[in-house]
Amino acid sequence: MIRFILAKLLYLVPTFLGITIIAFGFVRILPGDPVLLMAGERGVSPERHAELSAQLGYDKSLVLQYFDFLGRLMHGDLGNSLVTKKPVLTEFLALFPATVELGLFAIILATVIGVPVGVLAAIKRGSWFDQISMTTALVGFSMPIFWWGLLLIILFSGILGWTPVSGRISLMFFFPNVTGFMLIDSLLSGQKGAFGSAVSHLILPSVVLATIPLAVIARQTRSAMLEVMGEDYVRTARAKGMPPFRVIGIHALRNAMIPVVTTIGLQIGVLMAGAILTETIFSWPGIGKWMIDSISRRDYPVVQSGLLLIAGLVMLVNLAVDLTYGLINPRIRAT
Amino acid sequence: MKYLSRSMIAVSALALMAVAAEAKTFVYCSEASPEGFDPAPYTAGGTFDASAHPIYNRLTEFKKGTTEVEPGLAESWEVSEDGTEYTFKLRQGVKWHSSDTFTPTRDFNADDVIFSYDRQGNADNPWHQYTPGITYEYYTSMDMPNLIKSVEKIDDYTVKFTLSQPEAPFLANIAMPFASIVSKEYADALDAAGTREDLNNMPIGTGPFKFVAYQKDAVIRYAKNPDYWGTAPIIDDLVFAITPDSAVRLQKLMAGECHLMPYPAPADLEAIKANPDLTLQEQAGLNVGYLAYNTTVAPFDNPKVRKALNMAINKQAIVDAVFQGAAAPAKNPIPPTMWSYNDAIQDDPYDPEAAKKMLEEAGVKDLSMKIWAMPVQRPYMPNARRTAELMQEDLSKVGVTVEIISYEWGEYLQKSMEAGRDGAVILGWTGDNGDPDNFLSVLLSCASAGEGGANRAFWCNEDFSKLLKDAKVTADPADADQALRRRAGHLQGAGALVHHRAFDPVCADVEQGLRLRDEPAWRFHLRDRRSGRVIRAAAY
Numbered sequence: 001m002i003r004f005i006l007a008k009l010l011y012l013v014p015t016f017l018g019i020t021i022i023a024f025g026f027v028r029i030l031p032g033d034p035v036l037l038m039a040g041e042r043g044v045s046p047e048r049h050a051e052l053s054a055q056l057g058y059d060k061s062l063v064l065q066y067f068d069f070l071g072r073l074m075h076g077d078l079g080n081s082l083v084t085k086k087p088v089l090t091e092f093l094a095l096f097p098a099t100v101e102l103g104l105f106a107i108i109l110a111t112v113i114g115v116p117v118g119v120l121a122a123i124k125r126g127s128w129f130d131q132i133s134m135t136t137a138l139v140g141f142s143m144p145i146f147w148w149g150l151l152l153i154i155l156f157s158g159i160l161g162w163t164p165v166s167g168r169i170s171l172m173f174f175f176p177n178v179t180g181f182m183l184i185d186s187l188l189s190g191q192k193g194a195f196g197s198a199v200s201h202l203i204l205p206s207v208v209l210a211t212i213p214l215a216v217i218a219r220q221t222r223s224a225m226l227e228v229m230g231e232d233y234v235r236t237a238r239a240k241g242m243p244p245f246r247v248i249g250i251h252a253l254r255n256a257m258i259p260v261v262t263t264i265g266l267q268i269g270v271l272m273a274g275a276i277l278t279e280t281i282f283s284w285p286g287i288g289k290w291m292i293d294s295i296s297r298r299d300y301p302v303v304q305s306g307l308l309l310i311a312g313l314v315m316l317v318n319l320a321v322d323l324t325y326g327l328i329n330p331r332i333r334a335t
Numbered sequence: 336m337k338y339l340s341r342s343m344i345a346v347s348a349l350a351l352m353a354v355a356a357e358a359k360t361f362v363y364c365s366e367a368s369p370e371g372f373d374p375a376p377y378t379a380g381g382t383f384d385a386s387a388h389p390i391y392n393r394l395t396e397f398k399k400g401t402t403e404v405e406p407g408l409a410e411s412w413e414v415s416e417d418g419t420e421y422t423f424k425l426r427q428g429v430k431w432h433s434s435d436t437f438t439p440t441r442d443f444n445a446d447d448v449i450f451s452y453d454r455q456g457n458a459d460n461p462w463h464q465y466t467p468g469i470t471y472e473y474y475t476s477m478d479m480p481n482l483i484k485s486v487e488k489i490d491d492y493t494v495k496f497t498l499s500q501p502e503a504p505f506l507a508n509i510a511m512p513f514a515s516i517v518s519k520e521y522a523d524a525l526d527a528a529g530t531r532e533d534l535n536n537m538p539i540g541t542g543p544f545k546f547v548a549y550q551k552d553a554v555i556r557y558a559k560n561p562d563y564w565g566t567a568p569i570i571d572d573l574v575f576a577i578t579p580d581s582a583v584r585l586q587k588l589m590a591g592e593c594h595l596m597p598y599p600a601p602a603d604l605e606a607i608k609a610n611p612d613l614t615l616q617e618q619a620g621l622n623v624g625y626l627a628y629n630t631t632v633a634p635f636d637n638p639k640v641r642k643a644l645n646m647a648i649n650k651q652a653i654v655d656a657v658f659q660g661a662a663a664p665a666k667n668p669i670p671p672t673m674w675s676y677n678d679a680i681q682d683d684p685y686d687p688e689a690a691k692k693m694l695e696e697a698g699v700k701d702l703s704m705k706i707w708a709m710p711v712q713r714p715y716m717p718n719a720r721r722t723a724e725l726m727q728e729d730l731s732k733v734g735v736t737v738e739i740i741s742y743e744w745g746e747y748l749q750k751s752m753e754a755g756r757d758g759a760v761i762l763g764w765t766g767d768n769g770d771p772d773n774f775l776s777v778l779l780s781c782a783s784a785g786e787g788g789a790n791r792a793f794w795c796n797e798d799f800s801k802l803l804k805d806a807k808v809t810a811d812p813a814d815a816d817q818a819l820r821r822r823a824g825h826l827q828g829a830g831a832l833v834h835h836r837a838f839d840p841v842c843a844d845v846e847q848g849l850r851l852r853d854e855p856a857w858r859f860h861l862r863d864r865r866s867g868r869v870i871r872a873a874a875y
Contacts, residue, residue, distance in 0.1 A: 031745065037744065080467050084370050150583070165586045167553065167576060171362055171554060281580055285553035296744075
């Protein structure tokens with residue numbers, strides 16, 4: 001197992017270097033530059049443009065700028081935002097818990113609902129439940145998040161008045177940020193009703209963000225289960241007279257979970273993409289919205305370091321998935 | 336800070352009324368996060384709404400909802416004969432805010448004024464670069480570094496500004512957010528504590544509201560400044576709920592999660608008007624949207640051709656379709672609320688038949704041209720693509736073929752200023768300081784027609800440019816007004832631009848018991864001037 005983990009860790013080094021190049025290159029390939037966007041309709045004289053570019057270090061060659069970036073990175077310096085002038089890491093750490101909280105809820109929701117639905121659809125293959133759930137999953141998968149989010153807001157917050165429209169907690173609650181996780185902080189604050197308010201604010205955005213992963217997980221679980229249930233060992237277990245619950249729960253599900261765990265791991269990346277829109281609609285102060293704002297302003301340091309941090313996290317999650325894989329299936333450890 | 340239970344704000348406008356009346360908490364659904372709380376390094380309106388207006392004051396201020404200048408931290412001023420020396424008498428007894436980490440030991444005085452200007456204009460001032468990468472773009476773009484020769488302290492409550500040349504809009508310039516006065520004593524305290532960046536994070540000002548806390552991209556909290564030198568605020572707690580999406584802002588407003596929202600989407604206007612709980616208020620904005628021909632390229636160098644094209648475009652149809660009526664066709668390049676606006680000018684009428692004939696007379700046949708549609712929404716132009724399509728249709732009726740093109744925003748701005756540009760550009764301008772020169776010189780002077788300028792028609796008329804210059808150095812406002820009227824008249828013949836609208840997006844607000852508009856201390860000057868409409872609750 002240790003060799004397995006070490007081998008996986010070794011793979012991270014070239015991947016990480018590759019990501020630094022992509023993160024650095026990506027925002028620079030986009031047309032337009034931060035100085036022009038800062039000036040807007042007002043325009044900026046060529047002299048002032050050159051002066052500002054030099055001040056920001058963008059007059060140097062791209063290769064030199066890249067090594068500058070890499071060098072500072074090695075010292076743990078991710079740079080300062082061109083817009084807010086604040087360190088990228090400070091901003092990231094301030095916003096990241098909100099995204100984690102939302103993402104975690106969404107992925108739990110997607111798994112808790114998606115896996116049983118997929119299993120049930122596989123067992124009752126061809127039934128009305130199978131048909132309806134899989135069609136719904138397809139619709140969910142194709143749903144434009146922005147539209148879906150707004151629809152839910154109008155229905156549940158506007159017409160029914162069951163959930164708050166947006167934000168993380170009612171503005172009437174005001175307490176210090178301890179962990180950045182609103183659920184925890186609201187409990188720590190000891191204020192009556194704060195935790196409930198935080199939960200109610202989490203419902204709609206989690207549902208919206210969970211929609212696509214839920215659909216994918218349900219469909220993946222169903223097809224993995226169908227495949228496994230046709231295997232010889234399942235037939236044998238059944239022939240031995242094992243109760244259906246044990247056959248499905250132990251023999252089938254455990255093996256079917258391997259591709260499902262991979263899928264759940266891959267959904268982390270999908271979640272990040274979904275978070276960008278979800279956070280914008282629900283005024284959720286997370287890193288998705290932060291990245292979008294920074295890309296549209298060509299805030300180079302934020303985009304490159306932000307991408308790097310996000311990619312690094314996705315890599316770690318994937319590593320965790322690989323390791324879980326090894327736990328579920330001992331054969332994989334050997335290879 | 337007072338807490339209200341969530342259930343109370345969630346229910347109805349009636350319940351809200353009671354809550355608001357008790358606690359006087361006012362929630363504003365703002366459209367963008369502030370970039371920081373020091374107004375000097377930034378240029379965005381959303382940043383100023385959160386920093387300059389509630390927290391700070393300036394030497395001069397704009398009268399609420401107008402572009403007229405009135406005394407602020409300066410009680411009075413004298414201008415020398417030649418218009419280059421301004422001596423300000425400062426207001427006495429103005430208290431600085433206090434916070435957990437800072438307690439002021441003295442009132443506002445001349446040192447603060449000198450510090451506030453020197454840190455922006457003087458590269459050797461230790462506060463010039465208090466955070467890496469900081470620049471003072473507004474100060475620079477208003478040409479302050481060249482204009483202000485010196486700022487001297489005569490005594491604790493008297494300051495003298497010496498200018499390098501007379502500048503008619505100077506008093507308006509220093510009423511702008513970038514010229515907000517910050518505390519020298521606070522800066523010194525931060526210096527000693529080694530936390531200089533807090534000037535931008537935990538602001539200390541003299542304004543009607545004290546900064547309490549900011550949670551990035553989520554909430555800003557302010558508390559009433561009990562020692563405010565002006566009319567005391569009637570709001571106790573002011574809260575900004577940052578809500579970037581306009582449809583969500585409207586939902587929050589309707590759900591009672593906030594009391595006021597700016598910039599509803601044009602598409603929502605009908606629904607807002609139909610809702611008895613909301614009131615929509617309109618006010619002309621300080622902006623103009625336009626289509627700029629390249630007047631250096633044939634056949635657009637011919638004023639007759641430009642006039643014919645202008646007459647072929649149905650501006651009212653654009654106002655109706657793109658702005659849902661929240662705009663008006665413009666006949667001058669400046670908005671009607673601005674002083675020196677010339678109402679006597681006749682707009683080119685919409686007359687495709689006459690336009691067709693004029694084009695024939697000018698010898699233009701089978702003209703094909705490009706129209707540039709910007710890729711972003713702006714207060715002066717919510718949908719450039721749709722606007723371009725309407726123009727395309729109008730022009731096809733007079734035999735002109737239009738191709739619509741677009742670029743990424745930064746590229747659009749840059750390429751549209753390149754000499755010899757092919758096509759007419761849709762763009763606009765929002766005023767900075769309420770001075771007409773800030774529109775006319777920027778958009779139509781010879782100096783602005785080159786690289787780094789914003790005259791995208793490249794229209795250069797030496798006489799007109801001279802008029803602009805003369806008016807700028809005229810100290811007597813009456814004279815300047817005359818000169819500006821002449822300019823507007825002059826321009827009419829040139830027809831370099833088609834103007835599409837004179838007023839601005841929309842600002843919406845629901846109020847329960849508290850009437851923000853009547854709140855004397857919360858000065859949303861620029862917002863007032865920029866915003867077209869305000870929604871207000873009818874249920875109180």
